[in-house]
Amino acid sequence: MYSYPILLILLIVVIYVIASMFRSIPQATVAVVTLFGRYHRLMREGLNIKMPWEKVAYRLSLQNRALQLEFQAITQDQANVKFATMVLYAVAGADEESVKKAVFSFATTQEFQLALQRTIDGSIRQFVATTKQSDILGMRAEIVDHTKKNLDEVVLAWGYVVRDIQITDMTFDKEIIDSMARVVSSKNLLAAAANEGAALLVKRTKDAEAEAAYKTIGAEADKKASALRGEGLALFRQNIADGMKGAAASLKNAGVDPEFLLFLEYTDALKYVADHAQGKVIFMDSGAGASTRVVQGVLSMEPAFREKGQ
Numbered sequence: 214m215y216s217y218p219i220l221l222i223l224l225i226v227v228i229y230v231i232a233s234m235f236r237s238i239p240q241a242t243v244a245v246v247t248l249f250g251r252y253h254r255l256m257r258e259g260l261n262i263k264m265p266w267e268k269v270a271y272r273l274s275l276q277n278r279a280l281q282l283e284f285q286a287i288t289q290d291q292a293n294v295k296f297a298t299m300v301l302y303a304v305a306g307a308d309e310e311s312v313k314k315a316v317f318s319f320a321t322t323q324e325f326q327l328a329l330q331r332t333i334d335g336s337i338r339q340f341v342a343t344t345k346q347s348d349i350l351g352m353r354a355e356i357v358d359h360t361k362k363n364l365d366e367v368v369l370a371w372g373y374v375v376r377d378i379q380i381t382d383m384t385f386d387k388e389i390i391d392s393m394a395r396v397v398s399s400k401n402l403l404a405a406a407a408n409e410g411a412a413l414l415v416k417r418t419k420d421a422e423a424e425a426a427y428k429t430i431g432a433e434a435d436k437k438a439s440a441l442r443g444e445g446l447a448l449f450r451q452n453i454a455d456g457m458k459g460a461a462a463s464l465k466n467a468g469v470d471p472e473f474l475l476f477l478e479y480t481d482a483l484k485y486v487a488d489h490a491q492g493k494v495i496f497m498d499s500g501a502g503a504s505t506r507v508v509q510g511v512l513s514m515e516p517a518f519r520e521k522g523q
Contacts (some may be wrong), residue, residue, distance in 0.1 A: 219276065220488055230265060233263070233265065234261075234262055234263055234264065235261070235262060235263070236256060236260075236261045236263050236269060237259070237260055237261075238256050238257060238258050238259060238261060238272075239258065240258050240305055241258070241274060241275045241276045241309060242258065242272055242273065242274050242275065243255050243256065243257060243272075243273050243275065243312055244256035244260075244261070244269045244271070244272050245269070245270050245271040245272075245273065245312065245313075245316050246263065246267050246268065246270070247268050247270040248266065248267055248268075249266075252313060252317070253267060253483075255309055255312060256269065256507060264328065268425075271316050273304060273312055275303065275304050275307055276302075276303065276305060277302070277376060278301070278302055279300065279301050280299070280300045280302065280326055280329065280330070281297070281298070281299055281300075282296075282297075282298045282299075282300060282330050282333060282334070283296065283297050284296055284298075284299070284330075284334045284337070284338075285309070285337045286337055286341035286342070287341065287342065287344060288341055288342070288344055288345060288346045288349055289342060289344055289345050290345050290346050290348075290423060291322065292346035292349075292385060292386075293344070293385065293386050294341060294349060294383055294384070294385060295382075295383070295384045295385070296337060296380060296382070296383045297380070297382035297383075298337075298378060298379065298380050298384055299374045299378075299379045299381055300329065300333060300375060300377075300378055300379075301375070301377040301378075301379075302329065302368070302373050302374065302375045302376060303374060304372060304373060304374075305369055305372055305373055311372050312372065313372070314370070314371060314372025315372030315373060316372070318370075318371040318372055319371070320431045324370065325373070325432060328371075329364075329368065329373075329375075332363075332364060332367060332368075333360055333364065336359065336360040336363040336364065337356055337359075337360055339359075340355070340356050340359045340360070341356070345400060346385070349383065349384060353380045353383070356380060357379070357380065358380045360378055361375060361378055364378075365480065387484070389444070399417055435461045461490065
């Protein structure tokens, strides 16, 4: 009568034991199995069988992990620099030896992260101590290369590998930032002044060149105009001379003294002056022998004109 409850209990125990022998391991994860406290074997992804006397002591993710670090360093010229750094790390490999190092090198993950942080901190401090404050901002790549080179061997001995280090921010104390801003501002002002001076020099040079070209063109134009005016005046005088020569010949053929032509020209000149002069009074010889004196005066200038023409 009591056999059925006992059988039911035994059946439940057997089912529980059988169920406890199966373990499911997620993707990119390995499980460390110990036997009586000592490492025994690894369980890989998927369904695994675990004996009752075995224990899954640790599950280790093979995925990349990120760690954010913040610390300070002092440059060669005693400037305080604050760093914000992101470290990307992972287990060195899925092989048994790497997994054993990663699991048993440190008691906890927090202690490994602390050791990693102090190692990176010390490496960056060492590099920054040999660099001046004015150069440090442009040397992120050099700092990363130096730090990663120092980390690779050390971290590999712990079963991990550092895949990347990124310095996300570097800041100085407020006094240094203000002084750097003043230096940049003064350099910008100096560059602006140099540019303005160069622009002014170019402008004045171009203005001088334009003015010189303008004067040259004007001089050439005046020269050509003077030449044309001279040619026109010479042609005008030639036409006058030809006209007077023809008029003198006509008077001579008509039996009139050619000198009468000079008197006519004289009277025409007086008439032109009277019509176009701005003044209101014209002084002229109006005596009885005025015409004779005018003709004699004009004739007296003829030898001089002839000598000048020769």
